[in-house]
Amino acid sequence: MPHLDVHGRRLSWTRSGHGPQTVLFVHGGFATQRWWEPVANLLPAELYTAYRFDLPGHGESDPPADPDGYAVERLAATLAELVNGLGLDGLHLVGHSLGAAVALTYALAEPDRLRSLVLVSTPSVDGTPTPPEAMALLEQMRHDRPLLLQALASTMPARAPDALVQQLVDDALSQAPAAFTATAQALADWRLPLPALARLRLPVLLVCGDRDHIVERRVQERLLLSIPGANNLEVFQGCGHTPLLERTEGFVAALRDFFEQDFEAYAAIRAAATAEP
Numbered sequence: 001m002p003h004l005d006v007h008g009r010r011l012s013w014t015r016s017g018h019g020p021q022t023v024l025f026v027h028g029g030f031a032t033q034r035w036w037e038p039v040a041n042l043l044p045a046e047l048y049t050a051y052r053f054d055l056p057g058h059g060e061s062d063p064p065a066d067p068d069g070y071a072v073e074r075l076a077a078t079l080a081e082l083v084n085g086l087g088l089d090g091l092h093l094v095g096h097s098l099g100a101a102v103a104l105t106y107a108l109a110e111p112d113r114l115r116s117l118v119l120v121s122t123p124s125v126d127g128t129p130t131p132p133e134a135m136a137l138l139e140q141m142r143h144d145r146p147l148l149l150q151a152l153a154s155t156m157p158a159r160a161p162d163a164l165v166q167q168l169v170d171d172a173l174s175q176a177p178a179a180f181t182a183t184a185q186a187l188a189d190w191r192l193p194l195p196a197l198a199r200l201r202l203p204v205l206l207v208c209g210d211r212d213h214i215v216e217r218r219v220q221e222r223l224l225l226s227i228p229g230a231n232n233l234e235v236f237q238g239c240g241h242t243p244l245l246e247r248t249e250g251f252v253a254a255l256r257d258f259f260e261q262d263f264e265a266y267a268a269i270r271a272a273a274t275a276e277p
Helices: 033-042 072-086 098-109 132-140 145-154 163-173 179-189 217-226 248-259 263-275
Strands: 003-006 009-016 021-026 048-053 091-096 114-120 204-209 230-236
Touching (some): 009 033, 021 033, 021 072, 021 098, 021 248, 033 163, 033 248, 072 179, 091 098, 091 248, 098 114, 098 179, 114 248, 132 179, 217 230, 230 248
Parallel strands (some): 021 048, 091 114, 114 204
């Protein structure tokens, strides 16, 4: 896999397709860019150029220099380095779970670099605390593959623990030791004030599953009402925290329907409405 040097540390990334529309995928905690592979493979190569990368401490990317490097704001800064380093612009940015927090934080800082934003199973902007007993289980997962498999499988109830899921478990086991708890702490500490969300006016699609036990439906609904550019919440029935892996074909269809909207006309209508007294 190609790597990008970011302040002396390697960031692993992959590109597929050669189409005029550029999509960048950001994975969640306990994950790698492999989680997006089934989605990227279903995007028509002649229409989309898809980029995936491993967050620091995951997959083939080097870990941060210190645990604070897993903070959402620091990961968003790493995302900015990737976008700048690869010379990307006019992006459809898609983030899942922790990656959704990272993508949203980046979008607030660099909205002009994006064409649209897709947030999948987004954590609460008021922080998502992990109870002490759950943190102890995260520590245990470093050396307990059956427990890790059980945890990951519980996030995707609509998918059997097939060969891909087994590979995802192995990927998670290989992440940097600090990542097992540091990413959970990062989401506990993450905050975005509602006035900041009100400034986000680019087109936004929200996606979740109705059986997600990690982030609540009300969190997604609050985002829908708080982000002016959010015009839809796509809820996948019978699906948990990972629609991208549980309902891949439907998820890709939802992405394409969203990407192919007339964003310019949508922006003009919203600008006119905003200008009215």
